Amino acid sequence: MMKINELKLAIYAGHGGTDPGASSSYGKESDKALELMTAATSYARSLGIKVINNRISNVARNISADARKANAEKVNAVIEIHFDSATATANGTTGFYCEGSTTSKSLAQKVNDRVDDYFRDRDIKPDTSTRHGRLGILRETSAPAMLLETCFISNKDDMTTYSTKKTLIAQAIVHGALDYFNIAPPNTKPNKPNPAPTKPKPSTPVVSNPYVGKKLVSKSKALRFYSKPSWVDKDVAGTVNEGLGFPTVLAKVNVNGSPQYKVQNSKGAIFYITASTKYVELKAK
Numbered sequence: 001m002m003k004i005n006e007l008k009l010a011i012y013a014g015h016g017g018t019d020p021g022a023s024s025s026y027g028k029e030s031d032k033a034l035e036l037m038t039a040a041t042s043y044a045r046s047l048g049i050k051v052i053n054n055r056i057s058n059v060a061r062n063i064s065a066d067a068r069k070a071n072a073e074k075v076n077a078v079i080e081i082h083f084d085s086a087t088a089t090a091n092g093t094t095g096f097y098c099e100g101s102t103t104s105k106s107l108a109q110k111v112n113d114r115v116d117d118y119f120r121d122r123d124i125k126p127d128t129s130t131r132h133g134r135l136g137i138l139r140e141t142s143a144p145a146m147l148l149e150t151c152f153i154s155n156k157d158d159m160t161t162y163s164t165k166k167t168l169i170a171q172a173i174v175h176g177a178l179d180y181f182n183i184a185p186p187n188t189k190p191n192k193p194n195p196a197p198t199k200p201k202p203s204t205p206v207v208s209n210p211y212v213g214k215k216l217v218s219k220s221k222a223l224r225f226y227s228k229p230s231w232v233d234k235d236v237a238g239t240v241n242e243g244l245g246f247p248t249v250l251a252k253v254n255v256n257g258s259p260q261y262k263v264q265n266s267k268g269a270i271f272y273i274t275a276s277t278k279y280v281e282l283k284a285k
Helices: 028-045 063-073 102-115 134-141 154-178
Strands: 008-013 048-052 077-084 094-096 121-127 145-150 214-218 223-226 236-240 246-253 256-262 270-274 281-284
Touching: 008 028, 008 063, 008 134, 008 154, 028 048, 028 077, 028 154, 048 063, 048 256, 048 281, 063 134, 077 102, 077 154, 094 102, 094 134, 102 121, 121 134, 134 145, 145 154, 145 236, 214 246, 236 270, 246 270
Parallel strands: 008 048, 008 077, 077 145, 094 121
Antiparallel strands: 094 145, 214 281, 223 236, 223 270, 246 256, 256 270
């Protein structure tokens, strides 16, 4: 198994120079990508990971040159950071990989799974054509490579989350790479002094959660979920569309004779939603 100090990553920032990428009132994609790349690089190096970058300022980049650099440096993986843009309501995280590459697909999934803890999960997508020149990095590198559309620079909520949790998102990118190489991320919590001795409490049986590693996805449009175990209209907390859902399933409960899943969103809020396989399905994260 590879050790963390043996790992070498190419963490790149998309666009640059006269190519700002997407723009909105929240900034330019080239600037935000560079900002997040710098934060992720700093964190990775603090763990002993070797990192190369394609640029350290707002200068023009050349995709083929970036790919040649990654190949010459014999990096273990390539992660290129971008920010997406569309309508003001479009939001979430997407990972791109080169179609046909199982290793790149796995890398994209691992990084995407970490970053989408902070945003809506738009899952991962293959690069199926050459129409997107910015995806050329996926096809020209020898190592597994993924392109991360972190979130939507055109979405207020996405950019509020990014600006307040940039450090954690940068760490999530690195932790996704570590997941791919099956390297346990370090414990980043500060050390605490040993507490004063306390009397042992009676042990209670530990009940395992059979839904660990699963996420819930809706099979229907505008599927309702509830603020508590209930089927009553006044307890409806919102709706979820087909293909979307909740990243954490806590338990299955019986509500007036019909099952519901107790679920948790990426911000820790708990809700309840039907457990009928007609309307929802459990998928591996």
